[in-house]
Amino acid sequence: MHSRPPSAPRYVVVAGVLRDAIIAGRYPLGSSLPSERQLMEAHGIARGTARHAISLLVEEGTAAVRRGAQAVVIAAPPPPEQTLSELLSFSAWARSLGCEPSGRVIALSRRTATPDDTAALALGADEPVWDLTRVRMLDGRAVMIERSTYPHRIGQIVAALDLERVSITSALLDHDIHLARARHTIDARPASADDASLLGVDEGAPLLRVRRLATSPLGEPLERGEDRYLGDAVAFSVDNVARQASTRRTADRS
């Protein structure tokens, strides 16, 4: 069963009941969910609340709705992970895979922001920033090089951490700093000589490059990063639904 905190909104509770019923096989793939009016009756709620519940299932890709027909189950409910934090936190992701995450700090230093940094991180001129380079490992195997740049306010906190032991994401949370949004840009690049020696591959080997800008709930940039993954170790999955603007192909930069 999907357990929920005591006083969740009614629409969240109802959505959870439906999810559980789907998992239990009560509504197989392709079958219809109860109509909004039926949900009103069954749970003693108003129609708006029933609609809200179903809309949660639609957002997460579990159900699809058509005008004039009841909602249809089109996929199994996803596990209740914190998807974004898994994407931003290597540690959280590794643990969800059942792997032991580890890391080695290659470099940590303070410097003056370049014009490039001030634009991307919305800084004033000449503000200091922090650079952090790490090699990240799954069960002892190096799979990724992570190069991050932090504004000084964040870098101060990061620099004080035991980076081999604690997760930056969760340490920032302790300081009430929430990474709430992120934009990732993904392409393929050949391994440089540096990359190659850090990851133990040949120079020129295909790496998946992920450039990242993570922001607070209000859009203030908190971290700028470039990760390079072993091309055959990691993949990114994206779900796209018509009418949602989340993923796009971008032009070449050559």
Added chain:
Amino acid sequence: MHSRPPSAPRYVVVAGVLRDAIIAGRYPLGSSLPSERQLMEAHGIARGTARHAISLLVEEGTAAVRRGAQAVVIAAPPPPEQTLSELLSFSAWARSLGCEPSGRVIALSRRTATPDDTAALALGADEPVWDLTRVRMLDGRAVMIERSTYPHRIGQIVAALDLERVSITSALLDHDIHLARARHTIDARPASADDASLLGVDEGAPLLRVRRLATSPLGEPLERGEDRYLGDAVAFSVDNVARQASTRRTADRS
């Protein structure tokens, strides 16, 4: 101005008014949008309708809301593209870049589905499928190899097309077949000998591999594809918001 069809829902109209005002500089980045009560007054609408309008801006990443405070502008409104169709249609994407799309058919053939196909495309055993391989070009430069597999029902339609001239996506639309959802899995692979000669690069060059499963609004698989892009010609961007489950890193398959 963002023009809209005559009888759009009120909440869409109001959202459009807000978008236009943001673009016009009336609500700069970081400023507050009108409160829901103010929108009720200004547009003569109920609060639910005002909420709905703002929620559109939140979904598309233009605004952010916090309990107790008015919504805040956190980004410029995105262009009114059909993002998914741009992702699924090379032609539409190319035109949005101001490039001339073209393509060359390498192979088109019918064969019996493998167990792999029947699982991915939800087919019966031994159903026929169609394979299509194309090289795709932007302004005459080969940037991508596209390998698609279609169930027979779709393949029939595709095989009858002048593939050098018409877009498959729009041709399917004429047959009332809507590609409404897609899952993309992205990683980096070295160019095979075949890839290399088709794209005019060296064997082993880094390619961005995108595996795709496109489905109807109800989740019926319509196309399975594997695209290989020149690593330095194309990138994918993903926007992630906390609490939404759209993108994830997946484990290695080695």
Added chain:
DNA sequence: TAGTGGTCTAGACCACGTG
């Protein structure tokens, strides 16, 4: 403390698809 967004109710009319 005043105003805000988050939740919820109880009605209503419409366009649409399914039976």
Added chain:
DNA sequence: ACGTGGTCTAGACCACTAC
């Protein structure tokens, strides 16, 4: 023809933020 989801109204109470 009927039931469905899509839209919209007009209230209400609460928890939270800003001042």
